[in-house]
Every structure is written in structure tokens, then in C-alpha cells.
Amino acid sequence: MNSLPFSPGLGAHTVTVSRVAENQWHAVENDLVVGRGHASRRLDGRTFLSIDTWRGAVFDRLADAMLADQSTPLYTVVDETDRDLAASWERAGFTSWRREREFVVPTDPRITSAPLPTGVVIATAGEVAEGPLRELDHAIRTEVQATVGWQTMPAEVLPWQGGTTPIDPSKYTVAKQDDQYVGLVRLATMTRQPRIGLIAVRAGERRHGIGRALLSHVLADLHRAGIETASAEVNETNEAALALLESFGARRTGSNLELVHQQEKA
Numbered sequence: 001m002n003s004l005p006f007s008p009g010l011g012a013h014t015v016t017v018s019r020v021a022e023n024q025w026h027a028v029e030n031d032l033v034v035g036r037g038h039a040s041r042r043l044d045g046r047t048f049l050s051i052d053t054w055r056g057a058v059f060d061r062l063a064d065a066m067l068a069d070q071s072t073p074l075y076t077v078v079d080e081t082d083r084d085l086a087a088s089w090e091r092a093g094f095t096s097w098r099r100e101r102e103f104v105v106p107t108d109p110r111i112t113s114a115p116l117p118t119g120v121v122i123a124t125a126g127e128v129a130e131g132p133l134r135e136l137d138h139a140i141r142t143e144v145q146a147t148v149g150w151q152t153m154p155a156e157v158l159p160w161q162g163g164t165t166p167i168d169p170s171k172y173t174v175a176k177q178d179d180q181y182v183g184l185v186r187l188a189t190m191t192r193q194p195r196i197g198l199i200a201v202r203a204g205e206r207r208h209g210i211g212r213a214l215l216s217h218v219l220a221d222l223h224r225a226g227i228e229t230a231s232a233e234v235n236e237t238n239e240a241a242l243a244l245l246e247s248f249g250a251r252r253t254g255s256n257l258e259l260v261h262q263q264e265k266a
Contacts, residue, residue, distance in 0.1 A: 015058060017065045025065055027058045037062040039070060048075045056088060063092035072263040080257045094259035100233040101242070103250040105196065107223035107230060111249045114216035117209045121176045122217045128169040136174065136181040137167060140200045173218050175201070175210045183210045185218050187230075194222055196232040199241065211244060219248070 015029045027035035035053030042048060047070060051062050067074065076094060078085045106112060116122065175183035183201035187194055196218070201211045222230055232250065234241045 015061060017061050019065065019069060025062055025069075027053065027062050029058075034058055035062050037066050039066060039074075046073070046075050048077065050076065051088075059088045060091060063089070067092065067261065072261055074261045076259050077256050078259065080255045086257060086259070089259050092261065094261045097258045097260040099236045100256045100258070101236055101252055102254045102256065103232045103234065103245050104193075104229045104253050105219065105232055105245060105248055105250040107219040107227055109216075109220050109223060112216050112219045114212040115209065116213045116217075119177055120182075120210060120213065122173060122214065123176055124173045124217075124221070125170050128172050128174050130167060130169050132181045133169055133172060133174060133184070134167060136184060136202070139202060140184070143203045144200075171197075173214055173221075175214050177205065177210075183214055185214045187218055194227060194230045196230055199244070212247075215244065215248065 015027050015034065017025060017027045017035075020026050023039040023041075025037035026033050027037075034055065035051065035058040037049065037051045040048050040050075049063075049066055049070075051059055051066075053059050053062065074094075075097065076089055078089065080086070080099065171186055171188065173185045173187070174181050182205045184198070185196065186198040188197045189195075196215070199211050199215055201214075219230065231253075232245060233256070234245060236242075236255070
């Protein structure tokens with residue numbers, strides 16, 4: 001646990017920054033904690049930093065200490081309207097990486113109803129088989145990586161680990177055509193408001209209304225359960241997904257800015 005003293009000026013108490021745990025840092029002044037830093041490693045292997053303090057000089061000292069203790073690249077997420085916080089991370093050397101727009105989507109079928117394409121069958125929860133779902137997941141990831149890149153997908157989408165993906169079929173609704181899985185929706189329900197984590201359709205089956213039918217089915221199920229809205233986040237470059245949500249009456253509620261600190265060139 002390394003400590004870095006910091007004297008903010010004549011007559012002021014010295015601030016000491018210490019690493020108090022593997023993923024936590026404290027800034028202490030006169031025996032009081034005046035700032036906290038936290039590093040969290042996500043399932044995709046990326047490490048995200050957060051800092052909680054109301055003093056800019058303390059923020060800078062915590063950021064310096066955390067960067068010195070962690071290997072790059074490092075990431076953080078801020079509300080795009082919080083320019084002060086974004087500026088603080090930029091002072092520490094972080095730069096813009098991607099933006100995600102946040103939406104609230106109604107579940108009322110009177111707004112979100114969509115026809116099921118001919119020959120397509122929807123399977124949910126206990127009807128979804130893990131084997132075919134893994135095959136679909138692998139195929140979709142390969143197609144996305146070959147075009148826009150997987151980094152454009154929602155941050156919470158689980159990554160490959162050793163060539164496979166941790167999959168819980170109960171969180172998926174899939175579209176089948178000729179007994180083949182051709183599209184999926186992943187729904188996260190652990191939070192107060194269900195979150196649409198991913199909508200994806202095989203490249204050769206797009207523009208046939210499969211994605212629209214899948215989303216409509218999932219929203220209708222939520223509505224029958226008494227849930228009026230779901231949330232979703234979409235990369236600002238994903239025009240197709242943005243258009244789909246907006247056509248369902250989705251209301252934009254904000255946007256997040258993801259920043260990255262890359263290794264400095266020698």
C-alpha cells in the first residue's frame with residue numbers, strides 16, 4: 001500500500017493518497033477521507049476507474065496514483081452533461097472513445113406491436129437451447145467484428161472468454177427460421193428497470209422484420225408482467241438500432257461518454 005503525500009498550499013493540511021485495497025484508493029487529509037478511487041474489472045477484461053471527490057486537486061492526485069498502479073488501457077464512463085467530471089478525466093490524459101445514447105422504451109403493444117415474418121417462430125426462456133444459441137452468438141460476433149467491430153456493441157454484452165461466451169439461455173429470446181436460430185434479444189432483468197442488452201440478427205436475414213418482431217415480442221411479455229418501460233443503450237454510430245428504437249416510441253433520456261487512457265508512446 002503506497003502512500004503519496006500532497007501539500008495543496010501554505011496553511012493547508014497535507015493530503016495523502018494511499019492504495020487501501022487491490023482496487024481502492026483513499027485520499028486522506030487531517031485523518032478524514034476527502035476522496036475515493038475505485039477500479040473495477042469487467043467481464044470483457046477492461047478496467048474502469050471511478051473517483052469520488054468534490055475537490056479538483058484531490059481528483060488529480062487520485063487519478064495520478066491510480067494510473068501509476070494500473071496497466072493501460074484504462075476506461076471510465078461519465079454522463080455527457082457532466083462537463084466538469086469529463087474535464088477532470090481529460091486532465092488525467094483520458095480521451096473520448098465512444099458515446100452511448102440512453103433510451104426508455106414503452107412496452108404497450110398498442111405502440112410496439114409488429115407482425116411476425118412468415119416462417120419465423122419466436123422461442124423464449126425455457127424453449128431456448130444452449131447449443132444453437134452459442135452457434136448463433138458465435139456467428140453474429142464474427143459478422144459484427146468483420147464490419148463495424150465488436151467494440152461498438154453495448155458495454156454490458158458479455159465477451160468471448162477462451163473462445164466461448166458465458167451464456168444464460170433464460171435471458172434470451174430467439175427467432176427461428178427453418179429450425180435455425182437467426183436472431184436474438186438479450187434482456188437483463190437484475191435491475192429495477194429491465195434493460196435490453198442486445199438485439200442482433202444474422203446478416204443474411206436482416207431487413208425482413210425479424211429484429212422488429214423479436215423486440216415487439218419481448219416488450220409485450222414485459223407489458224403482461226405489469227412493466228411499463230424498459231431501458232436500452234445504443235452506440236451513437238449504430239444507425240439501424242437507433243432507428244428501430246425510435247420507431248417503437250423510445251424516448252432518449254441521456255447519453256454516456258466512454259473515455260480511455262492509452263499507453264503513452266515512447
